[in-house]
Amino acid sequence: MNKIRVRFAPSPTGGLHLGGVRTVLFNYLFAKKHGGDFILRIEDTDQSRFVPGAEQYIFDCLAWCGLVPDESPVHGGPYGPYRQSERKEIYRTYAEQLVSEGHAYYAFDTTEELDAMRERLKEAGSQSLQYDHHIRMRMNNSLRLHPEETKALLDAGTPYVIRIKVDANETISFRDMIRGELEFDSSRVDDKVLLKADGMPTYHLAVVVDDHLMKISHAFRGEEWLPSAPVHILLWKYLFGLDAMPQWAHFPLILKPDGNGKLSKRDGDRLGFPVFALDWKDPVSGDITRGFKEIGFLCEAFVNLLAVLGWNNGTEQEVFTVEELINQFSIERVHKGGAKFDYEKAKWFNHQWIQKLPVSAYTSQVLEILKDKNVSVSGSYLQQVLDLIKDRCTLLSDFWDQGFFFFESPIAYDEASVKPKWDTGKNNYFDTLMNRYATTALWYQDEIEKVFKELAMEQQIKVGELQMIFRVMLVGSKTGPGVFAIANTIGQEETIKRIQNALLVFG
């Protein structure tokens, strides 16, 4: 058996969204599981849609996810170039070969003529508006024209495209690793353009040629490609033989959470969640679309949640490391039906990974968040804080909301909770507590709590109420981890200072 080789072939037209990254992931997992190669090929054949920076962005996304290609325009490899625009001349050769073998033809129809043709078909009540065997003999192409006419047109430099000639009444069948045997009636397949007037190939020609030249063994892509698969099968048959054809699999779509349809960037904006892996800045409008990374996702969680969107291993396991995924992945267990994206579940995965990983794994990322808040702390102090509050964090950005009071004194107090409980007794208690804490020799959690409770007992005040007030003094609100753990972490001096500050407000 030949070496397993798979490819992901995006076009650099904008941000890389969930569905794209999942396609990468499934390709990657399949390759790694079988000791194969994962190739990244840039499909930049549509010059009108080229977006500067989009290619680099794709590499950045892959790098963040840890899905590094074995071969690509930047990683190199023996089958380059890996950018289709740099392979332009290769495709023409194959297109011409198809023409000379009678499987394709030159078509000189202008855009206007094409529009007129569709208009006529529509008026005639035709159910299909395709350029196919029904109408091709009425169009301006080398099938209908005399060879001399065609030659004259060609010699005159008339713009033309090359179209595949799909014969009617043939059954085109192939096996999809996810969906099983699939059959199409060639009569319904149109004469797709293979080579455009600008000399660039369309996707249809380019995938087949490149998959062959790059020795791709398994061709996986999104379900949106299923309807054009017959064209690709035909091309394989005419060009390289069906025996050489890779095995196919078409992944289900990722759908929007509400309503219906394919998940798009717009849905994320509308519903308030990211759909891109990384922040994407539109080079024209300058608009920034937030990415999973910047919103506070760990790459481990992102990969994990994508993996189980349309795949599972048949057990109850949901949290997987990449190694586990590589080990257990199988195309056959990928679903046929599309899945609606659920952001709540996505966040749950991130929470799981924040708990699963040692805090040292993301300390530096939290440090970045703190830097934005103009807070600088030592790594060891931060690590201590992180361990205390990670349970309550779903996104990395939550570490600020859940732990800001470890880095700065409260600026406002939940007075509504404290006022009703406040009296001279409480005032006296905290005044004394301050002094006791000032003389506490060993500052650690149990001791802090012991001093606190002993004083409460002496003054015969209920500990519960005092604890709540103490918490508000240290934090500003009634939230956070154990109050004595907080006091222990922020330290003796700071604890006393905060009591003092609060006394000024409540007293």
Add this chain to the structure above:
RNA sequence: GCCGCGUUGGUCAAGGGGUUAAGACGCCUCCCUUUCACGGAGGAAUCACGGGUUCGAAUCCCGUACGUGGUACCA
């Protein structure tokens, strides 16, 4: 319109002729915590519909409905 693909709780889903139809997210209740979370224990909620085949159908077959993708010199 035509062609393709799909359809198990609100969502992700296991199960592929006999099950009390797993589990997870979310939701609700309770416990824990004199805070808020986390955690723990429960709960509500499902085989799209109609016909077959079969002793028996979520599971196999056929229709229908619904959804979705394609129908470009875009990928």
